[in-house]
Amino acid sequence: MDKRLERILPRVQKPARYTGGEYNQIIKDKSAVELRVAFCFPDTYEIGMSNLGMSILYHTMNSLDYVWCERVFAPWGDMYAEMKKAQLPLYALESGDSLDSFDVLAFSVGYEMAYTTVLDMIDQAGLPVKSRERESLLPLVVVGGSAAVNAEPITDFIDLFLIGEGEEMNNELLALLRTAKHEGWDKRDFLRRACRIGGVYVPSLYEVSYNPDGTLASMEAKDGAPTRVTKRIVQDLDAAPYPTKPIVPSTEVVHDRVNLELFRGCVRGCRFCQAGYIYRPIRAKKPETLIKQGIESLQNTGHEDVTLLSLSSSDYRPLAGLCDGMLAYCEPRSIGLSLPSLRADNFSMEIMEKLQKVRKSGLTFAVEGGSQRLRDAINKNVTEEDLLHTCAIAFAGGWNTIKLYYMLGLPTETDEDIVGIADMAGRILHCWRENAKNKSRGVKITVSTSCFIPKPHSPFQWEAQISKEEYLRRVNLLRASINSRNVVYNWHDADTSVVEAVLSRGDRRLAPVIEAVWRNGGRLEAWSDYFDYQRWMDALDKFGLSAAFYAERERSVDELLPWDVIDVGVRKEHLKRERERCYASVLSPDCRHACLACGALRLLEGGKCDG
Amino acid sequence: MDKLRLRFEKTGRAVYISHLDLMHTLQRAFSRAGLALKYSEGFNPHPQISIALPLSVGVASVCEILDFRLLMEEDPASLPARLSAVMPEGICVTDCWEPVYKPTLLKYLEIEGVFEYDSRPVPEMRYALEDFFSREAIVITKKTKRGEGPSDIRPAIRSISFAEGERAVLLHAVISAQEPTLNPALLPDALRQLAPEYEPDFAKFRRIENYLENMEIFR
Ligand code: SF4
Numbered sequence: 001m002d003k004r005l006e007r008i009l010p011r012v013q014k015p016a017r018y019t020g021g022e023y024n025q026i027i028k029d030k031s032a033v034e035l036r037v038a039f040c041f042p043d044t045y046e047i048g049m050s051n052l053g054m055s056i057l058y059h060t061m062n063s064l065d066y067v068w069c070e071r072v073f074a075p076w077g078d079m080y081a082e083m084k085k086a087q088l089p090l091y092a093l094e095s096g097d098s099l100d101s102f103d104v105l106a107f108s109v110g111y112e113m114a115y116t117t118v119l120d121m122i123d124q125a126g127l128p129v130k131s132r133e134r135e136s137l138l139p140l141v142v143v144g145g146s147a148a149v150n151a152e153p154i155t156d157f158i159d160l161f162l163i164g165e166g167e168e169m170n171n172e173l174l175a176l177l178r179t180a181k182h183e184g185w186d187k188r189d190f191l192r193r194a195c196r197i198g199g200v201y202v203p204s205l206y207e208v209s210y211n212p213d214g215t216l217a218s219m220e221a222k223d224g225a226p227t228r229v230t231k232r233i234v235q236d237l238d239a240a241p242y243p244t245k246p247i248v249p250s251t252e253v254v255h256d257r258v259n260l261e262l263f264r265g266c267v268r269g270c271r272f273c274q275a276g277y278i279y280r281p282i283r284a285k286k287p288e289t290l291i292k293q294g295i296e297s298l299q300n301t302g303h304e305d306v307t308l309l310s311l312s313s314s315d316y317r318p319l320a321g322l323c324d325g326m327l328a329y330c331e332p333r334s335i336g337l338s339l340p341s342l343r344a345d346n347f348s349m350e351i352m353e354k355l356q357k358v359r360k361s362g363l364t365f366a367v368e369g370g371s372q373r374l375r376d377a378i379n380k381n382v383t384e385e386d387l388l389h390t391c392a393i394a395f396a397g398g399w400n401t402i403k404l405y406y407m408l409g410l411p412t413e414t415d416e417d418i419v420g421i422a423d424m425a426g427r428i429l430h431c432w433r434e435n436a437k438n439k440s441r442g443v444k445i446t447v448s449t450s451c452f453i454p455k456p457h458s459p460f461q462w463e464a465q466i467s468k469e470e471y472l473r474r475v476n477l478l479r480a481s482i483n484s485r486n487v488v489y490n491w492h493d494a495d496t497s498v499v500e501a502v503l504s505r506g507d508r509r510l511a512p513v514i515e516a517v518w519r520n521g522g523r524l525e526a527w528s529d530y531f532d533y534q535r536w537m538d539a540l541d542k543f544g545l546s547a548a549f550y551a552e553r554e555r556s557v558d559e560l561l562p563w564d565v566i567d568v569g570v571r572k573e574h575l576k577r578e579r580e581r582c583y584a585s586v587l588s589p590d591c592r593h594a595c596l597a598c599g600a601l602r603l604l605e606g607g608k609c610d611g
Numbered sequence: 612m613d614k615l616r617l618r619f620e621k622t623g624r625a626v627y628i629s630h631l632d633l634m635h636t637l638q639r640a641f642s643r644a645g646l647a648l649k650y651s652e653g654f655n656p657h658p659q660i661s662i663a664l665p666l667s668v669g670v671a672s673v674c675e676i677l678d679f680r681l682l683m684e685e686d687p688a689s690l691p692a693r694l695s696a697v698m699p700e701g702i703c704v705t706d707c708w709e710p711v712y713k714p715t716l717l718k719y720l721e722i723e724g725v726f727e728y729d730s731r732p733v734p735e736m737r738y739a740l741e742d743f744f745s746r747e748a749i750v751i752t753k754k755t756k757r758g759e760g761p762s763d764i765r766p767a768i769r770s771i772s773f774a775e776g777e778r779a780v781l782l783h784a785v786i787s788a789q790e791p792t793l794n795p796a797l798l799p800d801a802l803r804q805l806a807p808e809y810e811p812d813f814a815k816f817r818r819i820e821n822y823l824e825n826m827e828i829f830r
Binding site for chain 2: 001006007009010014015016018019020021022023025248250251252299300301302303304334
């Protein structure tokens with residue numbers, strides 16, 4: 001171990017997150033590999049080690065014998081300060097080698113608030129943050145993950161983006177890089193060839209121009225780059241690699257458990273939800289595959305918990321059978337089985353009751369909108385009747401904590417809808433009084449709101465975000481409407497949502513803003529400990545840009561959008577139509593009832609969308 | 612099955628795993644090795660597994676003692692290999708037997724220390740340390756549960772000697788493990804408080820062996 005590190009570690013909080021050495025980490029002989037990949041997660045160890053995508057791709061990249069892929073996380077503030085003081089560069093956990101010994105820095109970026117951390121980690125690797133200032137081919141700096149569906153704000157810093165699912169694409173890129181390294185290609189040559197790999201977006205191959213009003217005028221592909229980059233998907237999830245020997249952290253992380261992914265995509269089509277659109281088409285895993293992989297993973301890790309992941313678990317057709325299969329293994333071994341993202345309906349309650357045999361937790365419902373009209377407008381197909389019915393069963397079954405999540409500022413929302421949230425909480429309380437067997441334990445109903453962020457590739461991508469002031473007005477209206485001691489109201493403040501809205505729908509002109517925020521100390525900004533709203537506003541000001549232009553401006557439907565260069569499968573016409581139906585408060589059927597031909601099907605080679 | 616006792620090493624990168632995290636890590640290792648731990652009875656059952664002397668973060672050891680009970684009959688001789696195969700880097704089980712003594716009888720710890728001096732002359736430091744630790748009383752201010760108070764650490768040091776290493780003075784000592792417990796970190800801390808000119812730039816420790824009151828090896 002590096003002497004400097006040895007002296008720092010006893011002084012920082014939770015040093016085990018900075019050492020590596022965990023069970024199931026992959027160690028290779030560095031003299032025997034041809035490419036060294038630093039797989040960088042621009043957030044803490046605890047968050048990154050809970051990320052299933054990271055775990056999958058760590059193993060797929062390491063499955064190439066000529067590659068050694070190692071993990072790098074962002075140090076927390078105390079460690080960061082110590083490292084700067086000791087002039088200790090950022091290093092990878094497996095080998096402890098600093099990032100200057102790597103050929104690729106591959107970032108997994110799941111949310112925009114991590115952008116400044118990405119810059120910081122490039123800098124800590126001793127590299128210039130701007131792509132064009134890194135003249136040699138190696139190290140190559142690439143970004144994948146869901147934030148890449150609008151890559152524009154960080155295109156100045158990144159050599160190429162990997163759009164969509166990385167299981168196959170990453171390894172195709174690494175194969176090309178291996179050839180390039182052998183044959184001594186220069187960076188330009190390499191990028192021009194890399195852009196022909198499906199899903200690879202090389203931003204330097206696009207010429208961008210703007211209109212006088214600041215909107216995009218054109219985006220021209222050069223040097224044979226595709227006009228639009230189509231997202232990659234894995235065709236057959238049952239055959240796709242899944243790590244049944246994941247790394248077992250030796251210290252506590254956010255989600256310390258075995259993760260099983262039921263399916264990708266979502267049948268629901270909630271109009272505000274980016275995830276519901278960018279992960280289509282819908283592909284499910286067979287329960288047999290899941291049970292086999294689940295049991296193997298539990299045996300190889302010794303975990304006490306397993307979670308069934310998806311965007312909407314209730315929509316997994318063989319859910320009951322899967323739960324039975326997993327419970328048969330878990331129950332006798334006291335292993336907890338948990339199932340987030342359940343819908344508020346009868347069927348889900350039956351499943352919940354099964355799971356309760358092992359463990360009891362609170363119930364959480366994402367209701368999103370306060371009235372039926374609004375829920376229809378956003379296509380959130382949950383009725384108050386269903387919700388009350390579910391609550392009745394839950395209260396009768398002994399639950400006494402319910403969490404309800406809503407968004408404020410959704411398109412078409414009125415004050416009536418907001419008051420409706422309080423009314424609904426009141427009716428749930430009433431439902432508890434009527435159904436709870438043991439009232440002496442009391443009840444706690446928590447209402448949480450966040451400020452709606454219009455996201456690229458969702459039907460609301462053209463919508464305006466409400467201003468901070470307006471959000472606060474709506475919060476106060478709701479506060480005033482809630483008048484029971486059993487109902488607790490939490491609201492997330494809108495500062496982060498504003499910055500997130502700017503970044504998620506931003507264009508290339510934001511690059512200097514992001515750089516300025518980072519140079520002024522911005523990093524780990526998904527954490528309120530480190531987020532600074534004013535720093536963002538000052539930086540926008542400095543470069544003559546305004547948050548309102550990006551966040552509060554409604555786009556016209558024929559405006560060229562910065563993320564139009566990315567094709568996630570779903571057609572723009574489909575998004576437009578869904579938005580129109582919102583304004584007409586018309587529900588769209590979910591994919592189980594009727595395929596609306598969203599367009600994602602064309603990504604499946606002769607396959608069938610499991611909608 | 613009856614109580615069993617393991618001896619294991621915690622060295623290298625594993626020294627940064629905290630006591631609480633270590634307990635969790637060991638439980639998972641048992642599970643990976645296919646060894647079901649016995650759980651306690653009661654409302655909130657927990658696995659019957661306990662460490663004789665919790666180790667501070669950053670301190671290495673080749674003599675950690677873990678007591679546990681298994682559900683099934685197993686050959687103790689087979690356990691070190693089975694468990695070591697599923698441990699994180701730096702943790703290695705070296706022995707397993709049926710306990711002879713109660714953990715409360717573990718009285719002394721043999722430790723090694725490395726006091727690093729980046730620029731001060733090592734021979735001089737070595738003499739200074741020998742001199743300092745041969746004082747009759749070494750009274751330092753120690754944080755206790757009831758705030759700060761004076762405490763003489765000298766009676767907790769059974770024997771101590773020093774040798775010269777590379778840019779470091781090497782310490783070898785037998786210190787009291789229980790009643791009173793002497794945290795080795797208090798040795799450089801005593802220098803910081805009473806003779807700062809000899810305080811090392813960095814100090815690290817390793818546990819070597821456990822003893823009973825009569826200096827017989829604790830089994
Ligand atoms: S192709 Fe049809 S079924 Fe599949 S996601 Fe799109 S709308 Fe739903």
